[in-house]
Structures are given as structure tokens and as C-alpha cells.
Amino acid sequence: MALTDSEVELKISLNQEAAGGAQRASAVFPKFPASYQLPVAASGDGAWIVDTEGKRYLDGSGGVFVAILGHSPAGVGEAIAAQAAKLNFAYSGDFTTGPQEQLARMLTAIAPKGIEKAWLTTSGSTANETAMKLSRQYHLLRGSPEKVRIISREHSYHGSTVGALSMTGSLPRRMPFEPYLLNFPKISPPYCYRCQFRADESNCVLQCANELEIAIKTVGAQYVSAFIVEPVAGAPLGGLTSSPAYMRRIREICDRYDVLLIVDEVVSGLGRTGSWFGIEESGVTPDLITLAKGLGGGYLPIGAVLAHERVHKAFEEANASVVHSESFTGHVLLGTAGVAVLEFIEKNDLLEHVAKLSQYLEASSARLADCSLVGDIRGRGLVRGVELVADKKTKRPFDRQERVSERVAKAAAAHGVLLLTGNGAADGVNGDTVVMAPPYVATETDIDLMVSALEEALNEVAAQI
Structure with a gap:
């Protein structure tokens, strides 16, 4: 009316x-x-x-x-508007698009060696949820259907969706929703200021890393799918960092027990540390990297999962589809925003x-x-x-x-x-x-x-x- x-x-x-x-x-x-x-x-x-x-x-x-x-920032909004005037949506089940393809190439080009594929999502929560699902399907395809549990760290934050919140260790964020959450184990972060081992910093971080192996053995390696970690933590732990020695030990343990290493770079990725990825200083290559937040420069909600060749080859060898999608997976405007943000970073040094x-x-x-x-x-x-x-x-x-x-x-x-x-x-x-x-x-x-x-x-x- x-x-x-x-x-x-x-x-x-x-x-x-x-x-x-x-x-x-x-x-x-x-x-x-x-x-x-x-x-x-x-x-x-x-x-x-x-x-x-x-x-x-x-x-x-x-x-x-x-x-x-x-x-x-100059040029980012204009690029998104220009793309919107040409094509606003194409479902990823029917089409790929130039912006999605270009962003995927740009992300894998700056990622650690061996990271060869990118999946675009709509947030950090959905990026981590996607990584969780890819980990599950990876082990299914390789004949390990019992590998379903993901280990994470206390006080961590990986997102607000049920799967991402299950991986989150921050109790204030979890407590209202505990009845809905998956039973995922948690280990101590390398929180040297409050070191539970009362060790010096070099021993503290390695003992925290060794706690991962203890957790895997306690749960049973045959049941553990992945470990997720932030190189630099956000607000709950207030900028807590994971040292190169810690990350290298974590990588060794994951390899030993056929556990995928998911590195959550939602906060630390895309230049926040002065490098494209926070993991770079350790020399460690993850199996999956999750990104979000700054990838869209604040213009659009965006996330991404970057996958190592060993992960996507499991799908290729089985000729298997990924059993996961969102309506806005790979959205053309998300790709456009991501490309414009990366180009702005490079152009302006x-x-x-x-x-x-x-x-x-x-x-x-x-x-x-x-x-x-x-x-x-x-x-x-x-x-x-x-x-x-x-x-x-x-x-x-x-x-x-x-x-x-x-x-x-x-x-x-x-x-x-x-x-x-x-x-x-x-x-x-x-x-x-x-x-x-x-x-x-x-x-x-x-x-x-x-x-x-x-x-x-x-x-x-x-x-x-």
C-alpha cells in the first residue's frame, strides 16, 4: 500500500x-x-x-x-562498483568467474610453496568451518573415516558458527552454546606470561607444543583429523604469538600422526606482520590456511581457504567433489574485492x-x-x-x-x-x-x-x- x-x-x-x-x-x-x-x-x-x-x-x-x-582506499570501491555493473552474481555450481580465478592465482602465488588451490568463503567463521569439512573429507578419501576430531588451543577464537565455535577455546564465547558444540580437545597455548610449566620461554613454548602429542595419544591418533592454530592471536589472548620453534615442533607432530595442520591467518595474514603470512617466519608449510577480515578491505564479508597440493590431490585422485558449499561461495564481487585489496597492498608497498x-x-x-x-x-x-x-x-x-x-x-x-x-x-x-x-x-x-x-x-x- x-x-x-x-x-x-x-x-x-x-x-x-x-x-x-x-x-x-x-x-x-x-x-x-x-x-x-x-x-x-x-x-x-x-x-x-x-x-x-x-x-x-x-x-x-x-x-x-x-x-x-x-x-x-583509492580504487577498491571503484573496482567493486565497476564489476557490479557488469555481473552481480553467478552461482559457483554453474560458473567460475574471472575475479574468482584471478584472486585464487594471486593468493596461491604469495602463499608458502605447495599451497596450490583457494576456496572463497564469506567470513573467517565459514573459512574455518570449510577447513574443518575439507579435513574430514580428506581423511575419508584416504580410508581413515574415524579421523573426525580437531584439536585446538585454549582461549583461541576461530569463529562463531557451530563448527568454528567448537574449535574455539575462548570460554566466554563458548559457554552459552556448549550444548550445541562438538567435543573437540583443547591444549594450552604458548602463553609464557602465565606458563603452567613455570619454565623459561624456550622450554615453555616447546612443552606447550609437546602437549599436542600428548593430546593426540590420549584421544587416539586414529581419531584425530587436524590441529588448528593462530600464529598471532586476536583479542582473547591479546596478540599472543607462536614462535618459529613452536610451529616447527607442531608441524613435526602433525606429520608423525597423519594430522592436518590448519593455520588460522584470519588476523595475522595478508601483511599484518609485515609478511604476507604470519607463518612465514617459521618456514613451516601448513596443509590448510584460512583467511578473512582484511581480504575484502572491509567492503565485503569475505574469507578463503588455501589448500596444499597433498589435500586437493586426495580429491583429484578419487575424482571426488567437495561436499560443501554456500550460496555465495566464490562470489564474483568477493573475488573483485580481494584482487583490488592485494593490488593496493602491492602498489603502495x-x-x-x-x-x-x-x-x-x-x-x-x-x-x-x-x-x-x-x-x-x-x-x-x-x-x-x-x-x-x-x-x-x-x-x-x-x-x-x-x-x-x-x-x-x-x-x-x-x-x-x-x-x-x-x-x-x-x-x-x-x-x-x-x-x-x-x-x-x-x-x-x-x-x-x-x-x-x-x-x-x-x-x-x-x-x-
């Missing part, structure tokens, strides 16, 4: 009111309680976002590691810029250690995590009810800087982290502002406790 002029005017008025920040008029299902009102983003430029009130925010987390090129800026961020962040709330500072590349503690000497975490990391992030936002928070890493419930992960186009001036805002926020919250 057509609306009258007065009804149209009323709807426009309500929309404008909502756009001005009046959440009461919103029809969006709220993520947070009604008392928590979000500003309305209106525009962006480089490392900055501007809301409808004209306030500027330095995007110190790139959204959630997504806007790796910052906001409105962003890997080199990230490597230099990472050193500056590491040096600048060191002064945060003087704050009474800071227990540990860690990370790699343009991921720098700060763990907050109630007592520096004992490393006692804050009670989760105090929401210290959220309070710090809110204070930083008041100073015009957006940061990520994580929780639960200390003991599964308690523990606070704040993460800095600026876009690759950030400058040293942006880094100075980001670190200064976090320092002020930390001191402000410390004064309230």
Missing part, C-alpha cells in the same frame, strides 16, 4: 533521528543493552572514522582487524611500510609497562596486546565483573581512539586484554596518538580502582 506524503515525511524524520544517534528509534536488534548507545558512523578517510556528530576516531583496531587499508611501522609501534608501546594496570605487552607486526592485571607481582587478574578492559577502551574512545578488548584468558573467566591493530596506512603520528590515548585511558581507569 502506498504511503501518504505525511507518512513519508514521518518515516524520513524517524530515519534522520536514528542517524543522529537516537537509538530508541532503531529497528536494529541491539548487540548491547539499551543503556549502551553507539555513535553512528558516517564517513571515513585513511585510519580515521567520523560519526554523525562530526567526532573523529582513530581506528586503532581496524574495526576488528578488517579495515586493513583504512577507510575509502604496504608490506614494507607495515614492517617499519611495526618497529615503531613496538618501541612506542614499551612505555605502557609503567602503568600500574599493565602486566604484559606482547604481539607482532601491527598487533600489540596489553594484558591488564590487578597485581603486577602476582599477575592476579581483575575479576571479570569489574570489566576493566571495557572501561579502558571506553576511556580511549573518549580520547578519540578505538581499540579492541578481550577477556577470559587468565583462567577462562577472568583476565583482560586491550589490543592495538591499526590499519596498514597508519602513520607514526597516528601511532603516537593511539599509544598516548591508551596510556591516558589506563591511568584514568587505574585512578578509579
Whole structure:
């Protein structure tokens, strides 16, 4: 039924009111309680976002590691629009497309040697879910139907779908949905700040790696399909890194027991560490690599799974189809966005810029250690995590009810800087982290502002406790 002029005017008025920040008029299902009102983003430029009130925010987390090129990078949106004007959709069961083929070639060209195929998905969750399904089918095709369990690490995050959440080790994210989740084993991460072995760092990381072998033997190697690991962790573990020695030991153990190694590069991949992949410094080649977030530059939801030749050859030799798909698998616009993002990184020498800026961020962040709330500072590349503690000497975490990391992030936002928070890493419930992960186009001036805002926020919250 057509609306009258007065009804149209009323709807426009309500929309404008909502756009001005009046959440009461919103029809969006709220993520947070009604008392928590979000500003309305209106525009962006480089490392900055501007809301409808004209306030500027330095995007110190790139959204959630997504806007790796910052906001409105030249040429990316235009490439997507040009493709949309020619072809908006072609089902991957009927067609392949030029953009999908080009992105697959570009991704496999920069991947570790032996990675030869790419599968495009719509998120990091679906990328990890796809990797889980490929692992299952790989073992089925090779005559090992009992290999169904995937080992992952405590406090990890691999996605929000049921399969990906089953692999996730972050208890705050799992707890509401435990009845739905698969029974996948978890091992300790190489969390040297809270090393359960009370060893020095070199022994700590290797003992954590050896825990994988213990878990495989406990479950039974004949039942273990894969192990999934993040080279650099996101918010829950606050930038925790896995050393080259750790990754090499993990690879040895996986090979010994015919277990696939899935490396989750959703956070660390595509230049975040100054290299195309976080796994590169170890020299280890995974069986499957998952990507997402920055691959679409924030323009479109996108993910990808990169497969080693040993995986896809199992399908080729059996002349078998992959029993998995999404309606938007290999979407033509996803391919276009990914190609434009990779070309932007190469054209602007962003890997080199990230490597230099990472050193500056590491040096600048060191002064945060003087704050009474800071227990540990860690990370790699343009991921720098700060763990907050109630007592520096004992490393006692804050009670989760105090929401210290959220309070710090809110204070930083008041100073015009957006940061990520994580929780639960200390003991599964308690523990606070704040993460800095600026876009690759950030400058040293942006880094100075980001670190200064976090320092002020930390001191402000410390004064309230």
C-alpha cells in the first residue's frame, strides 16, 4: 500500500533521528543493552572514522582487524562498483568467474610453496568451518573415516558458527552454546606470561607444543583429523604469538600422526606482520590456511581457504567433489574485492611500510609497562596486546565483573581512539586484554596518538580502582 506524503515525511524524520544517534528509534536488534548507545558512523578517510556528530576516531583496531587499508582506499570501491555493473552474481555450481580465478592465482602465488588451490568463503567463521569439512573429507578419501576430531588451543577464537565455535577455546564465547558444540580437545597455548610449566620461554613454548602429542595419544591418533592454530592471536589472548620453534615442533607432530595442520591467518595474514603470512617466519608449510577480515578491505564479508597440493590431490585422485558449499561461495564481487585489496597492498608497498611501522609501534608501546594496570605487552607486526592485571607481582587478574578492559577502551574512545578488548584468558573467566591493530596506512603520528590515548585511558581507569 502506498504511503501518504505525511507518512513519508514521518518515516524520513524517524530515519534522520536514528542517524543522529537516537537509538530508541532503531529497528536494529541491539548487540548491547539499551543503556549502551553507539555513535553512528558516517564517513571515513585513511585510519580515521567520523560519526554523525562530526567526532573523529582513530581506528586503532581496524574495526576488528578488517579495515586493513583504512577507510575509502583509492580504487577498491571503484573496482567493486565497476564489476557490479557488469555481473552481480553467478552461482559457483554453474560458473567460475574471472575475479574468482584471478584472486585464487594471486593468493596461491604469495602463499608458502605447495599451497596450490583457494576456496572463497564469506567470513573467517565459514573459512574455518570449510577447513574443518575439507579435513574430514580428506581423511575419508584416504580410508581413515574415524579421523573426525580437531584439536585446538585454549582461549583461541576461530569463529562463531557451530563448527568454528567448537574449535574455539575462548570460554566466554563458548559457554552459552556448549550444548550445541562438538567435543573437540583443547591444549594450552604458548602463553609464557602465565606458563603452567613455570619454565623459561624456550622450554615453555616447546612443552606447550609437546602437549599436542600428548593430546593426540590420549584421544587416539586414529581419531584425530587436524590441529588448528593462530600464529598471532586476536583479542582473547591479546596478540599472543607462536614462535618459529613452536610451529616447527607442531608441524613435526602433525606429520608423525597423519594430522592436518590448519593455520588460522584470519588476523595475522595478508601483511599484518609485515609478511604476507604470519607463518612465514617459521618456514613451516601448513596443509590448510584460512583467511578473512582484511581480504575484502572491509567492503565485503569475505574469507578463503588455501589448500596444499597433498589435500586437493586426495580429491583429484578419487575424482571426488567437495561436499560443501554456500550460496555465495566464490562470489564474483568477493573475488573483485580481494584482487583490488592485494593490488593496493602491492602498489603502495604496504608490506614494507607495515614492517617499519611495526618497529615503531613496538618501541612506542614499551612505555605502557609503567602503568600500574599493565602486566604484559606482547604481539607482532601491527598487533600489540596489553594484558591488564590487578597485581603486577602476582599477575592476579581483575575479576571479570569489574570489566576493566571495557572501561579502558571506553576511556580511549573518549580520547578519540578505538581499540579492541578481550577477556577470559587468565583462567577462562577472568583476565583482560586491550589490543592495538591499526590499519596498514597508519602513520607514526597516528601511532603516537593511539599509544598516548591508551596510556591516558589506563591511568584514568587505574585512578578509579
